[in-house]
Amino acid sequence: MKKFIYILLTIFLLGCSQITSFKSEKNNDENNAYDLAIISTGNGKGSLEEGVGYPRIYTIIKRAKGMYGENNVLYLDSGGNFSGTTIANRTKGSSSVAVLNGVGLKATTVGEGDFKYGLKGLTNLQEKSNFKIIGTNIRENDKSSFLTHYLIEEIGDKKIGIIGLISPEFYKDLNGEDIEKISIEDPIVSASLIVKELKKEKVDFIIALSSLGNDERTNKEWTSGELAKSVNGIDLIIDSGKNKVTSFQIKKTLIISSKEQLRSVGIVQVDLDSRLKNENLNYKLIKTEDIYRPKENRKYKVKKGDTLYSLAKNNNIKLEELIKANPEITDGRTIEIGREYNIPISNENLSVYNKNNKLLNIEEDKNIKAIIEKINKKRI
Structure with a gap:
């Protein structure tokens, strides 16, 4: 077990009485060390080396594995990665999949622009992926399934449940033929049902990958804030939608989001043994400007x-x-x-x-750099 220094998470109040300050009260006692690290990104928009960049994100992941153990680190993404750059659009998202496979992404959901290539295109991307694209509130009208509805990961003797929620507003991104094939259900209703199912599976910690967003531009019925307010049992929401703030808490649910185009990376430390949900998490955001970039x-x-x-x-x-x-x-x-x-x-x-x-020395991983160079040369 390892010792960790206090991290105090600054919370931005949104004028809602259910939003409370989030902080960790962990001390330096060896018996209170965190046993899980969650690395998170969202809304990458096809970026590969922009912002923090995947070569540095992989270095962050490897360092976390060195601290917590190979199996005690999850890299999760909240969607919106398969379109937005020239290379992503030209390869119909395959460039992003190749790099995300390389860095060891565990799961993502459907985010902004991910329906750009239609349901067939998204199905092709899932077939190429070593990670799962989770669509908890997506239902196929012909009863077939092209996306995972939830995922359960085991960390030691604990079970981690992962769900993925998208906004029904994404219907506008579908063509007429695809609209007839699927239903995007109310995310809060779907989440409520799936959380109950996960609890029956004795899941200890539930994470929602969400592209709902949480500001005035978002449908107020379908926000990550409303999700946390309405559904008990979700411990962490990783959001890739429109957000004015990067972290806040409603009831016992921590909601975090990273800046788009890989301009920041979230790190959540979790104490899976703690019964005090308000005190078992630490959150830190690494931004592009925090990282030293060598110059001549x-x-x-x-x-x-x-x-x-x-x-x-x-x-x-x-x-x-x-x-x-x-x-x-x-x-x-x-x-x-x-x-x-x-x-x-x-x-x-x-x-x-x-x-x-006070800058972080996070070097670029050579193997991920090589994958990106190969993509740029071959234009896969």
């Missing part, structure tokens, strides 16, 4: 007392590298107070830079 050089303004030697030593670079990056140092030793000089970035001085600027 960075700028440093010389202060009194600085020397060429001290700049090289303090930044873990060789003196000749510093001089090479600053050709204006013609005599090889003179620097002027108040003037900006280039400091070359290297692996050796990266940790120093991150410590001073």
